Amino acid sequence: MCGIFGVWGVKEASSLIYRGLFALQHRGQESAGIVASDGKTLRLHRGMGLVANTFTKDDIGRLKGSSGIGHVRYSTAGLSRIEEAQPLLISCSEGEQIAIAHNGNILNSGNLKGRLEREGSIFQTISDSEVILHRIARAKTRDFISNLISSISLLKGGYSLLFLLKDKMVALRDPFGFRPLSIGKRGKSIFIASETSAFDLVGAKYIRDVEPGEIVIIDKSGLTSIFYVQPSPQEHLTTKSYLIGDYELPYPIRKSYCIFEHIYFARPDSLVFSEGVYSVRKMLGRKLGAENRVSADMVISVPYSGTIAAMGYAEETDMPYELGLVRNNYIGRTFINPEHSMREAGVSIKLNPVVDIIAGKRIVVIDDSIVRGTTSRKIIGMIRRAGAKEIHLRISSPPVRHPCYYGIDTPTEKELIASKKSLSNIRDFIGVDSLEYLSLEGMLSCVKNPRDYCTACFSGDYPIL
Protein backbone atom coordinates (compact mmCIF):
# COMPACT_ATOMS: atom_id res chain seq x y z
CA MET A 1 0.00 0.00 0.00
CA CYS A 2 1.37 3.39 -0.98
CA GLY A 3 0.08 6.89 -1.65
CA ILE A 4 0.79 8.90 -4.78
CA PHE A 5 0.15 12.55 -5.52
CA GLY A 6 0.77 14.64 -8.64
CA VAL A 7 0.49 18.35 -9.39
CA TRP A 8 0.48 20.20 -12.72
CA GLY A 9 0.43 23.91 -13.45
CA VAL A 10 0.96 25.58 -10.06
CA LYS A 11 3.43 28.14 -8.73
CA GLU A 12 5.35 25.92 -6.33
CA ALA A 13 4.56 22.28 -7.00
CA SER A 14 6.78 20.81 -4.30
CA SER A 15 5.13 22.63 -1.40
CA LEU A 16 1.67 21.49 -2.57
CA ILE A 17 2.91 17.91 -3.01
CA TYR A 18 4.36 18.07 0.50
CA ARG A 19 0.90 18.99 1.80
CA GLY A 20 -0.80 16.32 -0.31
CA LEU A 21 1.58 13.65 1.00
CA PHE A 22 0.63 14.59 4.56
CA ALA A 23 -2.96 13.69 3.70
CA LEU A 24 -1.78 10.34 2.33
CA GLN A 25 0.63 9.50 5.15
CA HIS A 26 -1.67 6.74 6.47
CA ARG A 27 -0.97 4.79 3.24
CA GLY A 28 2.75 4.42 3.97
CA GLN A 29 5.15 5.54 6.64
CA GLU A 30 8.45 3.99 5.62
CA SER A 31 9.64 6.60 3.15
CA ALA A 32 8.55 9.66 1.24
CA GLY A 33 9.77 11.46 -1.85
CA ILE A 34 9.06 14.25 -4.32
CA VAL A 35 10.25 14.88 -7.88
CA ALA A 36 9.59 18.35 -9.31
CA SER A 37 10.08 19.74 -12.81
CA ASP A 38 10.84 23.31 -13.83
CA GLY A 39 10.20 22.42 -17.48
CA LYS A 40 13.88 21.66 -18.13
CA THR A 41 15.18 19.53 -15.27
CA LEU A 42 13.59 17.04 -12.87
CA ARG A 43 14.91 17.15 -9.31
CA LEU A 44 14.39 14.48 -6.64
CA HIS A 45 14.43 14.43 -2.88
CA ARG A 46 13.49 11.33 -0.90
CA GLY A 47 14.16 9.91 2.53
CA MET A 48 13.19 7.27 5.04
CA GLY A 49 10.43 7.93 7.57
CA LEU A 50 7.46 10.24 7.78
CA VAL A 51 6.82 13.15 5.42
CA ALA A 52 7.42 15.62 8.26
CA ASN A 53 10.88 14.14 8.89
CA THR A 54 11.93 13.73 5.26
CA PHE A 55 11.81 17.30 3.95
CA THR A 56 13.26 20.50 5.35
CA LYS A 57 12.15 23.91 4.11
CA ASP A 58 15.37 24.04 2.06
CA ASP A 59 14.69 20.65 0.47
CA ILE A 60 11.28 21.87 -0.66
CA GLY A 61 12.86 25.12 -1.89
CA ARG A 62 15.38 23.20 -4.02
CA LEU A 63 12.59 21.22 -5.73
CA LYS A 64 11.75 24.04 -8.13
CA GLY A 65 9.03 23.95 -10.72
CA SER A 66 5.35 24.03 -11.54
CA SER A 67 4.78 20.27 -11.76
CA GLY A 68 5.76 17.27 -9.72
CA ILE A 69 4.87 13.90 -8.29
CA GLY A 70 5.19 12.52 -4.76
CA HIS A 71 5.03 9.17 -3.03
CA VAL A 72 4.67 7.72 0.46
CA ARG A 73 5.75 4.12 0.67
CA TYR A 74 4.85 1.01 2.51
CA SER A 75 6.77 -1.91 1.06
CA THR A 76 4.55 -4.63 -0.33
CA ALA A 77 7.51 -5.84 -2.39
CA GLY A 78 11.15 -4.95 -1.94
CA LEU A 79 13.26 -3.96 1.03
CA SER A 80 12.84 -1.10 3.48
CA ARG A 81 15.82 1.04 2.45
CA ILE A 82 16.42 4.42 0.83
CA GLU A 83 17.16 2.95 -2.63
CA GLU A 84 13.62 1.60 -2.75
CA ALA A 85 12.02 4.92 -1.76
CA GLN A 86 9.99 6.56 -4.53
CA PRO A 87 9.56 8.39 -6.83
CA LEU A 88 12.29 6.69 -8.88
CA LEU A 89 14.04 8.98 -11.35
CA ILE A 90 16.09 7.83 -14.35
CA SER A 91 17.74 9.39 -17.37
CA CYS A 92 17.21 7.52 -20.65
CA SER A 93 19.84 7.11 -23.36
CA GLU A 94 19.07 10.47 -25.00
CA GLY A 95 19.13 12.23 -21.66
CA GLU A 96 15.38 12.36 -21.17
CA GLN A 97 14.46 12.14 -17.50
CA ILE A 98 11.48 10.06 -16.38
CA ALA A 99 10.15 9.75 -12.84
CA ILE A 100 7.67 7.15 -11.62
CA ALA A 101 5.50 6.82 -8.51
CA HIS A 102 3.70 3.51 -8.11
CA ASN A 103 0.92 2.19 -5.90
CA GLY A 104 0.30 -1.52 -6.32
CA ASN A 105 2.10 -4.76 -6.99
CA ILE A 106 3.27 -6.35 -10.24
CA LEU A 107 2.75 -10.12 -10.00
CA ASN A 108 5.15 -11.08 -12.79
CA SER A 109 7.90 -8.53 -12.10
CA GLY A 110 10.41 -11.33 -11.33
CA ASN A 111 10.00 -12.85 -14.81
CA LEU A 112 10.10 -9.47 -16.55
CA LYS A 113 13.16 -8.42 -14.58
CA GLY A 114 14.97 -11.67 -15.43
CA ARG A 115 14.26 -11.10 -19.10
CA LEU A 116 15.51 -7.48 -18.93
CA GLU A 117 18.68 -8.49 -17.09
CA ARG A 118 19.44 -11.11 -19.73
CA GLU A 119 19.11 -8.30 -22.28
CA GLY A 120 21.64 -6.16 -20.38
CA SER A 121 19.57 -4.00 -18.00
CA ILE A 122 21.20 -3.23 -14.65
CA PHE A 123 18.78 -2.64 -11.77
CA GLN A 124 19.43 -0.21 -8.90
CA THR A 125 16.55 -1.50 -6.74
CA ILE A 126 14.55 -4.66 -6.26
CA SER A 127 11.34 -2.67 -6.71
CA ASP A 128 8.80 -3.87 -9.28
CA SER A 129 8.37 -0.22 -10.32
CA GLU A 130 11.89 -0.12 -11.76
CA VAL A 131 10.91 -2.93 -14.15
CA ILE A 132 8.37 -0.55 -15.71
CA LEU A 133 11.01 2.18 -16.14
CA HIS A 134 13.47 -0.22 -17.78
CA ARG A 135 10.82 -1.44 -20.19
CA ILE A 136 10.03 2.16 -21.14
CA ALA A 137 13.74 3.02 -21.50
CA ARG A 138 14.22 0.06 -23.88
CA ALA A 139 11.13 0.77 -25.99
CA LYS A 140 11.72 1.57 -29.63
CA THR A 141 9.82 4.75 -30.49
CA ARG A 142 10.41 8.38 -29.47
CA ASP A 143 6.81 8.74 -28.31
CA PHE A 144 6.49 8.27 -24.55
CA ILE A 145 2.84 7.17 -24.61
CA SER A 146 3.46 4.47 -27.27
CA ASN A 147 6.46 3.28 -25.27
CA LEU A 148 4.40 3.29 -22.09
CA ILE A 149 1.63 1.21 -23.66
CA SER A 150 4.04 -1.36 -25.03
CA SER A 151 5.84 -1.44 -21.67
CA ILE A 152 2.75 -2.12 -19.59
CA SER A 153 1.37 -4.69 -22.05
CA LEU A 154 3.08 -7.57 -20.23
CA LEU A 155 2.41 -6.37 -16.66
CA LYS A 156 0.13 -8.51 -14.53
CA GLY A 157 -1.20 -7.16 -11.27
CA GLY A 158 -2.50 -4.03 -9.60
CA TYR A 159 -0.94 -0.70 -10.45
CA SER A 160 -1.90 2.93 -10.24
CA LEU A 161 0.99 4.91 -11.71
CA LEU A 162 2.15 8.49 -11.99
CA PHE A 163 4.92 9.57 -14.39
CA LEU A 164 6.63 12.91 -14.65
CA LEU A 165 8.60 14.12 -17.68
CA LYS A 166 9.84 17.65 -18.23
CA ASP A 167 6.84 18.45 -20.45
CA LYS A 168 4.06 16.22 -19.15
CA MET A 169 2.55 14.31 -16.26
CA VAL A 170 0.87 10.97 -16.97
CA ALA A 171 -1.47 8.96 -14.72
CA LEU A 172 -2.84 5.48 -15.33
CA ARG A 173 -4.67 2.63 -13.66
CA ASP A 174 -4.37 -1.07 -14.47
CA PRO A 175 -7.28 -2.54 -16.47
CA PHE A 176 -8.77 -4.15 -13.32
CA GLY A 177 -8.63 -0.91 -11.33
CA PHE A 178 -7.43 -2.52 -8.10
CA ARG A 179 -6.01 0.64 -6.55
CA PRO A 180 -7.77 4.01 -6.51
CA LEU A 181 -6.63 7.13 -8.37
CA SER A 182 -8.55 10.39 -8.66
CA ILE A 183 -8.34 13.65 -10.58
CA GLY A 184 -8.79 17.04 -8.95
CA LYS A 185 -8.76 20.61 -10.25
CA ARG A 186 -8.10 24.11 -8.93
CA GLY A 187 -8.55 26.69 -11.64
CA LYS A 188 -6.35 25.46 -14.48
CA SER A 189 -4.14 23.39 -12.17
CA ILE A 190 -4.61 19.63 -12.22
CA PHE A 191 -4.00 17.22 -9.35
CA ILE A 192 -3.89 13.43 -9.18
CA ALA A 193 -4.15 11.54 -5.88
CA SER A 194 -4.64 8.08 -4.42
CA GLU A 195 -7.38 9.54 -2.24
CA THR A 196 -9.47 12.66 -2.58
CA SER A 197 -8.73 13.88 0.96
CA ALA A 198 -5.35 15.01 -0.45
CA PHE A 199 -7.22 17.47 -2.71
CA ASP A 200 -8.79 19.17 0.32
CA LEU A 201 -5.35 20.12 1.66
CA VAL A 202 -4.42 21.95 -1.53
CA GLY A 203 -7.82 23.53 -2.20
CA ALA A 204 -8.56 21.36 -5.24
CA LYS A 205 -11.93 19.90 -6.17
CA TYR A 206 -12.48 16.24 -7.02
CA ILE A 207 -13.50 15.88 -10.67
CA ARG A 208 -13.52 12.16 -11.39
CA ASP A 209 -11.50 8.94 -11.10
CA VAL A 210 -8.85 7.80 -13.54
CA GLU A 211 -10.75 4.82 -14.97
CA PRO A 212 -9.37 1.27 -15.10
CA GLY A 213 -7.34 0.91 -18.30
CA GLU A 214 -7.19 4.68 -18.84
CA ILE A 215 -4.12 6.84 -19.41
CA VAL A 216 -4.54 10.49 -18.49
CA ILE A 217 -2.00 12.85 -20.06
CA ILE A 218 -1.55 16.34 -18.68
CA ASP A 219 0.60 18.84 -20.56
CA LYS A 220 0.54 22.46 -21.72
CA SER A 221 -2.59 21.79 -23.81
CA GLY A 222 -4.54 20.50 -20.77
CA LEU A 223 -5.83 17.02 -20.01
CA THR A 224 -6.34 14.30 -22.60
CA SER A 225 -7.27 10.70 -22.07
CA ILE A 226 -6.96 7.40 -23.89
CA PHE A 227 -8.02 3.89 -23.00
CA TYR A 228 -5.11 1.55 -23.62
CA VAL A 229 -7.07 -1.68 -23.26
CA GLN A 230 -9.31 -2.60 -26.17
CA PRO A 231 -11.52 -5.65 -26.70
CA SER A 232 -9.77 -7.87 -29.20
CA PRO A 233 -11.20 -8.04 -32.75
CA GLN A 234 -10.73 -11.82 -32.52
CA GLU A 235 -13.02 -11.90 -29.50
CA HIS A 236 -14.66 -15.29 -29.40
CA LEU A 237 -18.04 -16.27 -28.07
CA THR A 238 -17.45 -17.35 -24.48
CA THR A 239 -14.52 -15.31 -23.15
CA LYS A 240 -13.78 -11.74 -24.05
CA SER A 241 -10.18 -11.20 -25.04
CA TYR A 242 -8.37 -7.88 -24.79
CA LEU A 243 -5.50 -6.08 -26.46
CA ILE A 244 -2.93 -3.74 -24.94
CA GLY A 245 -1.19 -2.18 -27.92
CA ASP A 246 -0.59 -5.18 -30.19
CA TYR A 247 -0.41 -7.62 -27.33
CA GLU A 248 -3.38 -9.93 -26.70
CA LEU A 249 -3.93 -10.53 -22.99
CA PRO A 250 -4.19 -14.22 -22.14
CA TYR A 251 -6.76 -13.56 -19.40
CA PRO A 252 -10.19 -11.93 -19.10
CA ILE A 253 -10.59 -8.52 -17.46
CA ARG A 254 -13.21 -7.43 -14.97
CA LYS A 255 -13.38 -4.37 -12.76
CA SER A 256 -11.82 -5.33 -9.41
CA TYR A 257 -11.74 -2.39 -7.04
CA CYS A 258 -10.15 -3.27 -3.70
CA ILE A 259 -12.99 -3.44 -1.17
CA PHE A 260 -10.45 -3.30 1.66
CA GLU A 261 -9.94 0.38 0.82
CA HIS A 262 -13.45 0.98 2.19
CA ILE A 263 -13.08 -1.41 5.13
CA TYR A 264 -9.74 -0.24 6.46
CA PHE A 265 -7.15 1.54 4.34
CA ALA A 266 -8.63 4.74 3.02
CA ARG A 267 -9.33 7.80 5.13
CA PRO A 268 -13.01 8.22 6.02
CA ASP A 269 -12.96 11.75 4.58
CA SER A 270 -11.96 10.39 1.15
CA LEU A 271 -13.93 9.24 -1.82
CA VAL A 272 -12.44 6.10 -3.29
CA PHE A 273 -13.83 4.49 -6.43
CA SER A 274 -16.16 7.53 -6.37
CA GLU A 275 -17.89 6.38 -3.16
CA GLY A 276 -17.62 8.04 0.25
CA VAL A 277 -15.52 5.86 2.56
CA TYR A 278 -17.32 7.16 5.66
CA SER A 279 -20.76 6.17 4.36
CA VAL A 280 -19.65 2.72 3.22
CA ARG A 281 -17.85 2.07 6.51
CA LYS A 282 -20.88 3.11 8.53
CA MET A 283 -23.12 0.93 6.39
CA LEU A 284 -20.78 -2.02 7.04
CA GLY A 285 -21.37 -1.46 10.77
CA ARG A 286 -25.15 -1.23 10.33
CA LYS A 287 -25.19 -4.41 8.28
CA LEU A 288 -23.06 -6.16 10.89
CA GLY A 289 -25.59 -5.05 13.55
CA ALA A 290 -28.49 -6.35 11.47
CA GLU A 291 -26.76 -9.70 10.92
CA ASN A 292 -25.16 -10.21 14.33
CA ARG A 293 -27.06 -8.53 17.14
CA VAL A 294 -26.11 -9.33 20.72
CA SER A 295 -27.49 -8.16 24.04
CA ALA A 296 -24.92 -5.90 25.76
CA ASP A 297 -24.52 -2.59 27.64
CA MET A 298 -22.49 -0.69 25.06
CA VAL A 299 -20.60 -0.73 21.80
CA ILE A 300 -16.94 0.27 21.66
CA SER A 301 -14.51 0.26 18.78
CA VAL A 302 -10.88 -0.48 18.12
CA PRO A 303 -9.90 3.07 17.13
CA TYR A 304 -9.83 4.41 14.58
CA SER A 305 -10.38 1.95 11.77
CA GLY A 306 -13.28 0.27 13.64
CA THR A 307 -14.85 3.51 14.90
CA ILE A 308 -17.22 4.39 12.08
CA ALA A 309 -18.44 0.81 11.73
CA ALA A 310 -19.01 0.79 15.50
CA MET A 311 -21.17 3.93 15.21
CA GLY A 312 -23.20 2.17 12.51
CA TYR A 313 -23.51 -0.96 14.65
CA ALA A 314 -24.65 1.09 17.67
CA GLU A 315 -27.25 2.93 15.58
CA GLU A 316 -28.60 -0.28 14.12
CA THR A 317 -28.81 -2.09 17.47
CA ASP A 318 -29.94 0.90 19.58
CA MET A 319 -27.04 0.58 21.97
CA PRO A 320 -24.89 3.42 23.32
CA TYR A 321 -21.51 3.94 21.64
CA GLU A 322 -18.68 4.72 24.04
CA LEU A 323 -15.02 5.52 23.60
CA GLY A 324 -13.84 2.48 25.55
CA LEU A 325 -10.33 2.45 24.11
CA VAL A 326 -8.19 5.57 23.85
CA ARG A 327 -5.59 5.72 21.15
CA ASN A 328 -2.20 7.38 21.37
CA ASN A 329 -2.15 9.49 18.21
CA TYR A 330 1.61 9.56 17.98
CA ILE A 331 1.97 5.87 17.13
CA GLY A 332 1.46 4.68 13.54
CA ARG A 333 -0.94 1.95 12.46
CA THR A 334 0.18 -1.48 13.68
CA PHE A 335 -0.99 -3.37 10.62
CA ILE A 336 1.04 -1.30 8.21
CA ASN A 337 4.26 -1.58 10.18
CA PRO A 338 6.33 -4.17 8.32
CA GLU A 339 8.57 -5.14 11.22
CA HIS A 340 6.80 -7.84 13.22
CA SER A 341 8.54 -6.93 16.49
CA MET A 342 7.52 -3.28 16.02
CA ARG A 343 3.95 -4.36 15.37
CA GLU A 344 3.91 -6.38 18.59
CA ALA A 345 5.30 -3.49 20.65
CA GLY A 346 3.01 -1.03 18.87
CA VAL A 347 -0.23 -2.58 20.12
CA SER A 348 0.52 -2.17 23.81
CA ILE A 349 1.69 1.41 23.61
CA LYS A 350 -1.00 2.46 21.13
CA LEU A 351 -4.23 1.71 22.95
CA ASN A 352 -5.43 2.02 26.53
CA PRO A 353 -8.83 0.97 27.93
CA VAL A 354 -11.05 3.41 29.86
CA VAL A 355 -11.56 1.37 33.02
CA ASP A 356 -14.48 3.34 34.51
CA ILE A 357 -16.48 2.88 31.28
CA ILE A 358 -15.66 -0.79 30.81
CA ALA A 359 -15.50 -2.36 34.30
CA GLY A 360 -18.44 -4.65 35.07
CA LYS A 361 -20.08 -4.07 31.66
CA ARG A 362 -21.11 -6.32 28.76
CA ILE A 363 -19.20 -4.92 25.83
CA VAL A 364 -19.52 -5.29 22.06
CA VAL A 365 -16.14 -4.55 20.46
CA ILE A 366 -16.14 -3.65 16.76
CA ASP A 367 -13.03 -4.06 14.63
CA ASP A 368 -12.62 -3.86 10.87
CA SER A 369 -10.79 -7.16 10.34
CA ILE A 370 -8.75 -9.92 11.94
CA VAL A 371 -5.53 -10.78 10.13
CA ARG A 372 -3.19 -12.87 12.29
CA GLY A 373 -5.34 -12.61 15.42
CA THR A 374 -2.42 -11.64 17.65
CA THR A 375 -3.33 -7.95 17.77
CA SER A 376 -6.99 -8.71 18.52
CA ARG A 377 -5.92 -11.07 21.30
CA LYS A 378 -3.84 -8.35 22.95
CA ILE A 379 -6.58 -5.76 22.71
CA ILE A 380 -9.19 -8.13 24.12
CA GLY A 381 -6.77 -9.02 26.94
CA MET A 382 -6.57 -5.30 27.83
CA ILE A 383 -10.35 -4.95 27.88
CA ARG A 384 -10.66 -8.10 30.01
CA ARG A 385 -8.09 -6.77 32.51
CA ALA A 386 -10.05 -3.51 32.64
CA GLY A 387 -12.90 -5.54 34.18
CA ALA A 388 -15.37 -6.16 31.31
CA LYS A 389 -18.02 -8.71 32.33
CA GLU A 390 -18.62 -10.01 28.79
CA ILE A 391 -16.80 -9.26 25.53
CA HIS A 392 -18.48 -9.85 22.17
CA LEU A 393 -16.25 -9.21 19.17
CA ARG A 394 -17.92 -8.23 15.90
CA ILE A 395 -15.94 -7.76 12.70
CA SER A 396 -17.14 -5.43 9.94
CA SER A 397 -15.76 -7.65 7.15
CA PRO A 398 -15.76 -11.40 6.42
CA PRO A 399 -12.88 -13.64 7.59
CA VAL A 400 -9.60 -12.85 5.76
CA ARG A 401 -8.59 -16.31 4.50
CA HIS A 402 -6.37 -15.56 1.50
CA PRO A 403 -3.37 -13.32 0.82
CA CYS A 404 -3.58 -10.26 -1.40
CA TYR A 405 -1.35 -10.09 -4.49
CA TYR A 406 -2.46 -6.67 -5.67
CA GLY A 407 -0.56 -4.26 -3.48
CA ILE A 408 -1.67 -4.93 0.10
CA ASP A 409 0.80 -6.54 2.45
CA THR A 410 -1.28 -9.34 3.94
CA PRO A 411 0.73 -12.24 5.38
CA THR A 412 0.90 -15.69 3.79
CA GLU A 413 -2.15 -17.94 3.96
CA LYS A 414 -0.48 -19.93 6.77
CA GLU A 415 -0.33 -16.82 8.97
CA LEU A 416 -3.94 -15.79 8.40
CA ILE A 417 -5.83 -17.05 11.40
CA ALA A 418 -9.12 -17.57 9.52
CA SER A 419 -7.48 -19.80 6.94
CA LYS A 420 -6.45 -22.39 9.50
CA LYS A 421 -8.83 -22.08 12.47
CA SER A 422 -12.60 -22.47 12.84
CA LEU A 423 -14.77 -19.64 14.17
CA SER A 424 -14.89 -21.23 17.64
CA ASN A 425 -11.12 -21.76 17.66
CA ILE A 426 -10.51 -18.12 16.70
CA ARG A 427 -12.95 -17.03 19.40
CA ASP A 428 -11.06 -19.09 22.01
CA PHE A 429 -7.65 -17.92 20.76
CA ILE A 430 -8.65 -14.27 20.99
CA GLY A 431 -10.43 -14.83 24.30
CA VAL A 432 -13.90 -13.41 23.67
CA ASP A 433 -17.31 -14.68 24.77
CA SER A 434 -18.61 -14.54 21.20
CA LEU A 435 -17.24 -13.70 17.77
CA GLU A 436 -19.10 -13.00 14.52
CA TYR A 437 -18.07 -11.59 11.15
CA LEU A 438 -20.03 -9.69 8.54
CA SER A 439 -21.10 -11.98 5.67
CA LEU A 440 -19.62 -11.60 2.17
CA GLU A 441 -23.08 -10.73 0.80
CA GLY A 442 -23.61 -8.23 3.63
CA MET A 443 -20.29 -6.56 2.85
CA LEU A 444 -21.02 -6.32 -0.85
CA SER A 445 -24.48 -4.89 -0.20
CA CYS A 446 -22.78 -1.79 1.32
CA VAL A 447 -21.19 -0.59 -1.94
CA LYS A 448 -22.97 0.86 -4.98
CA ASN A 449 -21.73 -1.61 -7.59
CA PRO A 450 -20.80 -4.85 -5.84
CA ARG A 451 -19.79 -6.58 -9.09
CA ASP A 452 -17.01 -4.01 -9.59
CA TYR A 453 -15.14 -5.07 -6.45
CA CYS A 454 -12.34 -7.52 -5.70
CA THR A 455 -13.06 -9.75 -2.68
CA ALA A 456 -10.22 -12.25 -3.21
CA CYS A 457 -8.77 -12.08 0.30
CA PHE A 458 -12.19 -13.11 1.66
CA SER A 459 -13.54 -15.33 -1.11
CA GLY A 460 -10.42 -16.70 -2.83
CA ASP A 461 -11.91 -15.50 -6.13
CA TYR A 462 -8.76 -13.91 -7.62
CA PRO A 463 -9.44 -11.72 -10.67
CA ILE A 464 -5.94 -12.49 -11.99
CA LEU A 465 -3.06 -14.69 -10.83
Ligand code: SF4
Ligand atom coordinates in the same frame (compact mmCIF):
# COMPACT_ATOMS: atom_id res chain seq x y z
S1 SF4 B 1 -7.33 -9.33 -2.39
FE1 SF4 B 1 -8.35 -8.12 -0.79
S2 SF4 B 1 -6.88 -6.54 -0.22
FE2 SF4 B 1 -6.23 -7.40 -2.20
S3 SF4 B 1 -7.16 -6.08 -3.77
FE3 SF4 B 1 -8.56 -7.77 -3.43
S4 SF4 B 1 -9.97 -7.00 -1.82
FE4 SF4 B 1 -8.17 -5.69 -1.83
